[in-house]
Amino acid sequence: MVAHTKFAPQIKIPATYMRGGTSKGVFFRLEDLPPEAQEPGAARDNLLLRVIGSPDPYAKHTDGMGGATSSTSKTVILSRSDKADHDVDYLFGQVAIDKPFIDWSGNCGNLTAAVGSFAISNGLVDASQIPENGICTVRIWQANIEKTIVARVPITDGEVQETGDFELDGVTFPAAEVQVEFMDPAADDGEGAGAMFPTGNVVDTFNVPGLGDLEATFINAGIPTIFVNAEAIGYNGTELQGAINEDPQALQMFESLRAHGAVKMGLIDDVAEAANRQHTPKIAFVAPPQDYMASSGKQIHATDIDVLVRAMSMGKLHHAMMGTAAVAIAAAAAVPGTLVNLAAGAGDRTSVRFGHPSGTLQVGAEAKQVNGEWTVTKAIMSRSARVLMEGWVRVPGDCF
Template identity: 70%
Template sequence: MSQQAQLRIPATYLRGGTSKGVFFLRDELPEAAQVPGPARDALLLRVIGSPDPYAKQIDGMGGATSSTSKTVIISHSEQPDHDVDYLFGQVSIDSPFVDWSGNCGNLSAAVGPFAIEKGLVPAERLPRDGIAEVRIWQANIAKTIIARVPMCEGRVQETGDFALDGVTFPAAEVAVAFRDPAAGEGSMFPTGNVVDTLEVPESVVAGGRIQATLINAGIPTIFVAARDLGYQGTELQEAINADGEALARLETLRAHGALRMGLIQELGEAARRQHTPKVAFVAPPVDHVVSSGREIRADEIDVLIRAVSMGKLHHAMMGTAAVAIAAAAAVPGTLVNLAAGGGADAQSGAGQTGSARDSVCFGHPSGTLRVGASAHRQSPSGQVSDGQQGEGEWTVSEAVMSRSARILMEGWVRVPAETLMR
């Protein structure tokens, strides 16, 4: 029986923030995979090594976690005043689908360096030394991201002394600004409220009702108080991920939140939309120990946050969820804002208003991260006002955080030719 040679596709493996992914130039993909559809999804699944019933992705480039089962497609931008279009695919580990419903904030930090290395940014816009601004169109959510990439002697600077909790080695700092980060075309708060009472099964919480902040910023996210779930906000991965009942509770909560946010039309759809929304639980700061064994003092942070991604507690924090945290912290009265000290009793959001803040340092399982955003109200007439007394919907013009990025390997990835023939 004759055998076909494997397809050989140019690819680059990059770390961005606390994630890793396989990057492709769209025009270097096989023709059938240059457009959205089953051929593209089949190719990316095979590259990463999914679906894998063993949940190891041994026969692919994935790392068997939500942070490392990622793909990116980059092309010259079709949008005015942008350098590149960035399309992100979150590859399911054990199911045969690629979720295109949201962005990866961590890998956003790697898009700028990759674009410069591949010659997609005009040379006249690149300083020999200093900071290059790469204008990125995030195609999944139709938003602009500005990556500020350090340059040294005409090349991207990748090494440096910027430390990022969740990443073992220091590297060069890449500042990433998310413009108008409210996801999609809807309101930042899709229900119109900064806190909702969400009805859920009693298997999630006694009484079947839980307060939640439902926000579309960076990525759709459901924030709840840790104590309402019986948690402290200091939990590490093994405390949640080794508990099947806990994961089931959190997934049920996520599905009901997605329905309330209008992201799905019936609960069963949540299983086919694993990437969005995220669910996270928040708590006021306390002294605690992170996964590296380092002790974090309560006065080093403003709030504790743990987030679930693709059905597992994240080892650090998703970049897009960090944007949601920044936006929520900036708006008085959200559960994030209140847990960060925005109310008289930070333990509970009931009946409180909180106060605005333009940055927050939060604790996550691997350490801490500071993010910033400024919020304002915009009335239907276009008038902008700050603070509690304004009218209209809350908006955030920009959210900013620092990450780092590094090319780990470049060359070709190989997949069986039959991948595109199914």
């Protein structure tokens, strides 16, 4: 007779599965989490890892809510904000797929588009602020990077309007447009110097073993990002995911580049530390416009875009573009002399349309010089968001 072993039963936690921009993730209200997971720490991380299904040596997330890509291995915790002039606090966790690790060092710009919608629908925004019909302005405190983001969410008959005809390359179906404004997106080093450009320069040269000296633009806007020229690393800027993600040597090269760039940016002291900081910084490569076929089969013409950009996320080429990296692109394009600005044809610009693997995206930024230092006051883009499923997630009661 087989001995009966008693295991802890599953518990259920209120949750919403949402798409925001070209990402999707599991959204929670802070108050709905088990008490042990309402504070940062091991219990919270272990719970969210189990929700997503990480670490998964099979890289499938079969036993969790994750989608086994950087765009779909995400968690969000929201609560009413106690900060003046803010409605909701937004905390983002990027969950590693193959290791027991959650990176809390940055934001997800795509999921930001879903934060306002969730907050309105889940009682985190005062009813007096929600019009019967029109636009509800939700002021978000992004807790990871301590920045303000404003989401403008369409409302119909007092409810969030999710359906619409706004099309976003990288997303299969149209939906309602949500405008997202990233206020003062540049990093603040606390000393007012070199905040957006951590080295104080719009272009630097740095050495990467195996690649030699490379030109790069290091920028802290939206998310810390390293821009290099595609040609300098052997690419043309029209690559799709397979060209890089199926090439182990390329992935290793990009990670080395990212690690050495992170040291140059002052984010880490030694390249070995980069392994525990997968979400930031991002590494991206740029090139002047040229024709290419997007991953959907859509033909993109050089005349459709100002610049080509490809970006790595969590060690792989992103299928479209991270929202935070799009902020970095907008900011860099607005500052004369950066590699992004030069690839886009140089000069002054307040918006840029860039080509990514799934298509194109237009982003805008307002840049100015203050005491000789460049800063960006606002970056704007349009996204869409939609609830995919709501109810409860279930996890073993002893997993955290």
